[in-house]
Amino acid sequence: MILIIYAHPYPQHSHANKSMLEQVAHLDDVEVRSLYQLYPDFTIDIAAEQQALSRADLIIWQHPMQWYSTPPLFKLWLDKVLSHGWAYGGEARALHGKSLMWAVTTGGSAHHFELGTHPGFDVLAQPLQATALYCGMTWLEPFVMHSTFICDDEALQPHARRYKQLLLDWQEAHRG
Template identity: 75%
Template sequence: MILIIYAHPYPHHSHANKRMIEHAATLEGVEIRSLYERYPDFNIDVAAEQEALSRADLIIWQHPMQWYSVPPLFKLWLDKVLSHGWAYGHGGTALRNKSVMWAVTTGGDERHFAIGEHPGFDILAQPLQATALYCGLKWLAPFVVHSTFVCDDETLQATARHYKQHLQSLLEVANG
């Protein structure tokens, strides 16, 4: 089962994520947990989130890039749900050997992320990748969609179809 942890603070303003989620939702074996819909008060039900994670084979962390980072509710989700003794530390093996993929959208193009002495987008993935590895998760190559503010609808639909196909292929690999 693929579990998508979706964190878009303004989903009704979404260009790419909305279409990606709509396409992913048509796949059998995909569960979507929209954090901003579930927890508008930021009061996360940790037990429910951990239970959902325990059912998943593949976890997707999907959100728009905000100030070169994750949306605030997703950061809180990481802090609360990936707890010591459950996700890491003594006895914290609940996520071990599951896979995780970062699905992120950005308004800027790829060149926008070539900043200073550390060019490339991969540097921005390092905190999430380190978190995943620390919890025993297998880090998969991110699914990145750049330039979402200037994409036309046809391009966004094609991207969403590609995302769905990518998830489908990950499901097929997981099912052997």
């Protein structure tokens, strides 16, 4: 099962993430948990989130990049749900062996994230990658959609279809 943890504080304004979710939401064995819809008051049901993670083989953290980081509710979700004794530490193995993909949208172009003036994109991924590895997960190549502020819906569709194809390819490779 593929579990998408979706964290967009303003989903009504996101054409990119909306396109991505529309492409994958109806695939077999895909569950989308929209954190800002589920927890508008930031009171996370830790048990429900851990149960959802337990059912998944592939976990996707999908969100827009905000100030070179994650949205605040997603960070809180990480802090609360990936708890000591469950996700890491001692004999904790709840996430061990699961795959993790970071699916992120950015307003800036890929050039904006080259080393030099701004932090490199690989550098920005390191905290999430380290979190995944610390919990025993397999870090997959991130899915990144850049320049979403200036793309219209027609320009976003090929990227959203590529996202869908990545999930279908993963399902095919891990069938049975």
